[in-house]
Amino acid sequence: MKFVRRYDERDRGACGLIGWMNKKGRKMSGEAMIEAIANMNERGNGLGGGFAGYGIYPELAQYYCFHVMYGNERAKGLTEELLAARFDVVKYEEIPTRPHPAITDEPLLWRYFLSPKGVDARESEEDYVVRAVMDINAGIADAFVFSSGKNMGAFKAVGYPEDVGKFFCLERYEGYIWTAHARFPTNSQAWWGGAHPFCLLDFSVVHNGEISSYGINRRYLETFGYTCTLFTDTEVMVYLFDLLVRRHRLPIEVACEVVAAPFWKDIDAETDPERRQLRTALRQVYASAMVNGPFAIILGFGNGMLGLNDRIKLRPMVAAENGADLYISSEEAAIHVLCPEPERVWMPKAGQPVIGYLEEGVTSTGVAADLLPSGSEKS
Amino acid sequence: MRNTLVPRRFKQVIDYEKCQRCKRCVMGCGFGALEFQGRVVPSEKNECVACHYCVNVCPEEAITIVENPLKFRPHDVWQPDIIMQATRQAETGGVLLSGMGNDRPWGVIWDHLCLDACQVTNPSIDPLREPMELRTFLGRKPDAVEVERGPNGELRAKTSIPPQLVLETPVIFAPMSFGSISLNAQKALAMAAKELGIYWSTGEGGLHRDLYPYADRAIVQCASGRFGVHEEYLKAGAAVEIKIGQGAKPGIGGHLPGRKVTTAIAETRGIPEGTDALSPAPHHDIYSIEDLRQLIWAIKEATEFRVPVSVKIAAVHNVAAIASGIVRAGADIIYIDGFRGGTGAAPTMIRNHLGIPIEVAVAAVDSRLRKQGIRNQCSIIAAGSIRNSADLAKAIALGADACAIATAALVALGCHLCQQCHTGNCSWGITTQRPELTRRLDPAWGAERVANLVRAWTEELKEILGALGVNALESLRGSRDRLRAVFLDEKTREVLDVKAAGE
Numbered sequence: 001m002k003f004v005r006r007y008d009e010r011d012r013g014a015c016g017l018i019g020w021m022n023k024k025g026r027k028m029s030g031e032a033m034i035e036a037i038a039n040m041n042e043r044g045n046g047l048g049g050g051f052a053g054y055g056i057y058p059e060l061a062q063y064y065c066f067h068v069m070y071g072n073e074r075a076k077g078l079t080e081e082l083l084a085a086r087f088d089v090v091k092y093e094e095i096p097t098r099p100h101p102a103i104t105d106e107p108l109l110w111r112y113f114l115s116p117k118g119v120d121a122r123e124s125e126e127d128y129v130v131r132a133v134m135d136i137n138a139g140i141a142d143a144f145v146f147s148s149g150k151n152m153g154a155f156k157a158v159g160y161p162e163d164v165g166k167f168f169c170l171e172r173y174e175g176y177i178w179t180a181h182a183r184f185p186t187n188s189q190a191w192w193g194g195a196h197p198f199c200l201l202d203f204s205v206v207h208n209g210e211i212s213s214y215g216i217n218r219r220y221l222e223t224f225g226y227t228c229t230l231f232t233d234t235e236v237m238v239y240l241f242d243l244l245v246r247r248h249r250l251p252i253e254v255a256c257e258v259v260a261a262p263f264w265k266d267i268d269a270e271t272d273p274e275r276r277q278l279r280t281a282l283r284q285v286y287a288s289a290m291v292n293g294p295f296a297i298i299l300g301f302g303n304g305m306l307g308l309n310d311r312i313k314l315r316p317m318v319a320a321e322n323g324a325d326l327y328i329s330s331e332e333a334a335i336h337v338l339c340p341e342p343e344r345v346w347m348p349k350a351g352q353p354v355i356g357y358l359e360e361g362v363t364s365t366g367v368a369a370d371l372l373p374s375g376s377e378k379s
Numbered sequence: 380m381r382n383t384l385v386p387r388r389f390k391q392v393i394d395y396e397k398c399q400r401c402k403r404c405v406m407g408c409g410f411g412a413l414e415f416q417g418r419v420v421p422s423e424k425n426e427c428v429a430c431h432y433c434v435n436v437c438p439e440e441a442i443t444i445v446e447n448p449l450k451f452r453p454h455d456v457w458q459p460d461i462i463m464q465a466t467r468q469a470e471t472g473g474v475l476l477s478g479m480g481n482d483r484p485w486g487v488i489w490d491h492l493c494l495d496a497c498q499v500t501n502p503s504i505d506p507l508r509e510p511m512e513l514r515t516f517l518g519r520k521p522d523a524v525e526v527e528r529g530p531n532g533e534l535r536a537k538t539s540i541p542p543q544l545v546l547e548t549p550v551i552f553a554p555m556s557f558g559s560i561s562l563n564a565q566k567a568l569a570m571a572a573k574e575l576g577i578y579w580s581t582g583e584g585g586l587h588r589d590l591y592p593y594a595d596r597a598i599v600q601c602a603s604g605r606f607g608v609h610e611e612y613l614k615a616g617a618a619v620e621i622k623i624g625q626g627a628k629p630g631i632g633g634h635l636p637g638r639k640v641t642t643a644i645a646e647t648r649g650i651p652e653g654t655d656a657l658s659p660a661p662h663h664d665i666y667s668i669e670d671l672r673q674l675i676w677a678i679k680e681a682t683e684f685r686v687p688v689s690v691k692i693a694a695v696h697n698v699a700a701i702a703s704g705i706v707r708a709g710a711d712i713i714y715i716d717g718f719r720g721g722t723g724a725a726p727t728m729i730r731n732h733l734g735i736p737i738e739v740a741v742a743a744v745d746s747r748l749r750k751q752g753i754r755n756q757c758s759i760i761a762a763g764s765i766r767n768s769a770d771l772a773k774a775i776a777l778g779a780d781a782c783a784i785a786t787a788a789l790v791a792l793g794c795h796l797c798q799q800c801h802t803g804n805c806s807w808g809i810t811t812q813r814p815e816l817t818r819r820l821d822p823a824w825g826a827e828r829v830a831n832l833v834r835a836w837t838e839e840l841k842e843i844l845g846a847l848g849v850n851a852l853e854s855l856r857g858s859r860d861r862l863r864a865v866f867l868d869e870k871t872r873e874v875l876d877v878k879a880a881g882e
Binding site: 254 | 500501502522848856859
C-alpha cells in the first residue's frame with residue numbers, strides 16, 4: 001500500500017513543473033498538459049505526478065469540491081460522517097479513473113461537492129472549510145483531502161505524470177488554468193498524498209526545490225492554527241499563501257515580496273519612501289514567512305496563476321506569452337509542446353513574480369477583487 | 380607566615396635567568412601578589428589569582444603561572460574547591476563571593492547540539508559571493524501588515540510598526556554597569572557598538588556624562604536601585620530595560636561596595652561617594668505582574684512611546700510562564716539570562732546553583748509564546764554563556780532573536796577569567812575603579828578588539844548560514860529542525876524540541 005502517511009521524516013526533492021492559463025477563460029483539455037509535462041520526463045523519477053485544473057466543474061462551481069483519498073473503508077466512513085455533520089453534501093462520487101499498468105496500489109478516490117452548514121460569526125466560511133480539511137488530514141488516519149477549492153481539483157498519484165494523467169482520465173476535464181508536476185523525491189518511499197500539487201481552498205502549488213527554512217515556516221504557520229501533517233516542504237508554501245492572501249489580505253504581488261523577500265540592499269536603495277516603508281514592514285513582520293532555499297513554484301489561485309522563484313534563483317523557471325495564453329515552466333521545451341512559437345519567452349529574475357489574472361467575469365472564485373491590480377490584468 | 384589554612388591555588392614561577400628586574404610585573408599586579416625583595420618574589424600575604432597580567436607585561440617571558448602542586452588527597456565528592464570554600468568560611472564566617480559566571484561542571488548543552496548543513500538536494504550558499512543578511516529588529520511586531528492601494532494603484536503599508544532596535548548583526552553587549560566595570564571598559568563597548576551598528580547596555584549604574592554621545596546606541600537600564608535613573612537618561616537611550624533579574628544571581632539585587640563608589644560613580648548613580656550601592660532584591664514597586672505592567676507603561680509614557688521597553692529576567696524554573704506574563708504586560712523585548720551568565724559580584728552559592736541553563740530557557744520561552752500566538756509581540760534576547768558564533772547560531776535556531784555577550788567582550792579587552800571582579804583589583808583595568816589600573820585600558824584599543832571579535836563572529840555566522848543553505852538569518856531563527864542533539868536525554872530533547880542526531 002503506497003498510501004502511507006509519513007510522520008517521521010520530511011520529504012525533499014527536485015522536480016519539473018509547467019502551468020498554463022488563458023486570461024480570457026478559453027478552456028483546454030487536461031490531455032494537452034499530459035503531453036507537455038511528459039516532455040520533461042527527465043525531471044521526474046516516477047515517484048509522483050500530478051495536475052491541478054481550474055474551471056473544471058462549471059456545473060457545480062459554487063460548491064467546495066473535496067478530492068479525498070482513503071486508505072480503507074473505515075477512513076472513508078469516518079470522513080463522510082464528519083462531512084455530513086459540517087456540510088450539505090450536494091453530490092459525491094468516485095473520481096473516475098481507468099486501470100493503468102504503471103499505476104498501482106491506488107487508494108479509494110472520492111470527490112464531494114459541499115456547501116458549509118452551521119458557520120457562525122466566530123469564523124469565516126473559508127476558515128470553516130480549512131478547519132474541516134485540517135481536522136480530516138490531521139485527525140483521521142488514512143484519509144487525506146488533497147484539494148478543497150471551488151470549480152477546481154487536483155489529480156495526483158505515485159507514478160510518472162503522463163501515466164497519472166491517463167489514470168485520472170484528464171481528457172474528460174476542460175480548464176482555463178492547468179498546472180502539472182513531475183516529481184523526483186530523494187526519499188525512496190513515496191506516497192500518493194506526497195505528490196504535487198498541494199492544495200487548500202482555491203490555492204494549488206506545484207513546487208520544485210527544497211525549503212531550507214521549512215522548520216521556522218512550519219512553526220510560524222502553527223501559531224496561526226495550520227497543522228502541517230504532510231511533512232513536505234510544499235505544504236507550507238500553500239498555507240503561507242492562504243495566510244498571506246486570504247487571511248491577511250495581501251495582494252498576490254505583495255505576498256511574493258514576503259515569500260521571496262527582496263534583499264536589504266535593494267530595500268535600502270529604494271527611493272520611494274512609501275515603497276521602502278512597505279517593504280521594510282513586510283520583512284519585519286513576516287520574517288518567519290520568508291521561504292529560503294531553492295524553489296520554483298507555480299501557484300494557481302482561482303482567478304489566476306503565479307510563477308515565483310527563490311530570492312537567488314536556484315531552480316529553473318521560464319515564462320512565455322502568446323495572446324491571452326500565459327505559460328510557466330521548468331524548461332522552455334515543454335512550453336513549445338503547447339505552443340510551438342510563443343510571441344514572447346523570458347526568464348523571470350530571482351524573486352520576480354510572473355502573475356496572470358483571468359479577465360473579469362470568467363470566474364467568481366479566487367483572490368478578492370479589491371486585491372487585484374486595477375485593470376485586473378498583469379503579467 | 381600566612382594567616383590562613385586555605386592553601387594557595389596558584390603559584391608564580393619566576394625564571395631568574397631571564398628576569399631583568401624591571402618590576403613591571405610587580406607594578407602591574409592589581410592584587411599585589413608579587414613583591415620586589417632584591418628580586419621578584421611571590422607576595423607572602425597576597426595571592427596570585429592567575430589573571431596573567433604579569434605574564435603579559437613581562438618583556439622577557441620570565442613568568443609562568445602554575446597550579447599549586449600541593450594536592451588534596453583525591454576525592455570525587457570533596458573536591459579541592461569545596462574543601463577550600465568550607466575552610467575559608469570557617470575563618471571568616473562570611474558569605475562566599477565570586478565574579479564572572481558559574482564555573483561548576485554542569486555541562487554545556489550548546490556542546491551537545493549539532494548544526495545542519497546542505498548536501499545535494501539543496502545547495503549551500505557561498506557568503507563571499509552571495510548576499511548574506513543578518514539585519515535584526517528587536518521590538519514588538521504586529522500580527523499582519525495591512526496594505527492599501529493609493530490613488531494611482533501604488534501599494535503602501537497602512538500598519539505602522541512600533542519602535543524597533545535595528546542590529547546589523549544579532550549581538551548586543553550585555554549590561555555591565557559603570558561601577559562593576561570601569562568607565563574606560565564601558566566606553567570601549569560603547570564605541571564598538573556604534574561602529575558595529577549594534578547596541579551596548581548601561582547596566583544599572585546610570586549613564587556617565589562622557590558616554591552621552593553613545594546614548595543612541597545604548598540600552599539604558601532601570602533596576603531596583605534606580606541608580607542614575609532620571610528623565611534625561613531614559614530619553615537618551617535607544618531602548619529602556621527594566622532589570623528584574625540576572626542569571627548569575629536570580630532573586631537578589633546588585634551590590635557595589637562603597638570602596639568602589641568613586642566620585643564619578645557617585646555622580647552618575649546619584650548617591651553619596653563611598654557608600655555601598657545596594658540594589659534591593661525585588662523592585663520595591665513591583666510585587667506582581669500588574670506592577671510590572673505599570674512600570675512598563677510609565678516608562679513608555681516617559682519616553683513618549685519612541686523606544687522599545689525591554690524586561691530582563693533570570694532563567695528560572697518557571698521562565699516560560701513568566702515570559703508570557705511579561706509580554707502580556709507590554710514588554711517589547713524579553714532578555715533572558717541563563718544560569719551561567721556572568722556577574723561583577725555574586726554570592727558563590729547563588730551563582731553556582733540558582734536558575735536554569737539558557738538553552739532550555741530560550742527554547743521553553745519561544746515555544747510557549749508561539750503556542751499562545753504572541754511570539755511576534757516581543758523579541759527574545761538570550762544571554763548567559765554565549766562563547767562563540769556557534770553558540771550564537773544555536774541560540775538563534777532555538778528561537779532567540781539576538782544574543783547578548785559580556786564575558787566574551789571582556790575577554791576581548793584582556794580578561795582572563797580569574798573571577799576576581801568583586802575584589803575591584805582587576806589588573807586589566809576592566810572590573811576596577813582604581814585609577815592606576817583603569818588607565819591601562821585605552822578605550823580606542825579596546826573598542827577595536829571588541830569590534831574585531833564581533834566582526835569575526837559575524838563572518839562565521841554567515842558561513843554557517845551559507846552551509847545551511849539560507850541567505851537570511853530569519854530563516855534560521857527558531858528553525859529547530861536545523862539542530863540535532865547528541866548525548867542529551869529524551870526529556871531535554873523534548874523541551875528543546877530538537878531531534879536526536881540520526882533521526
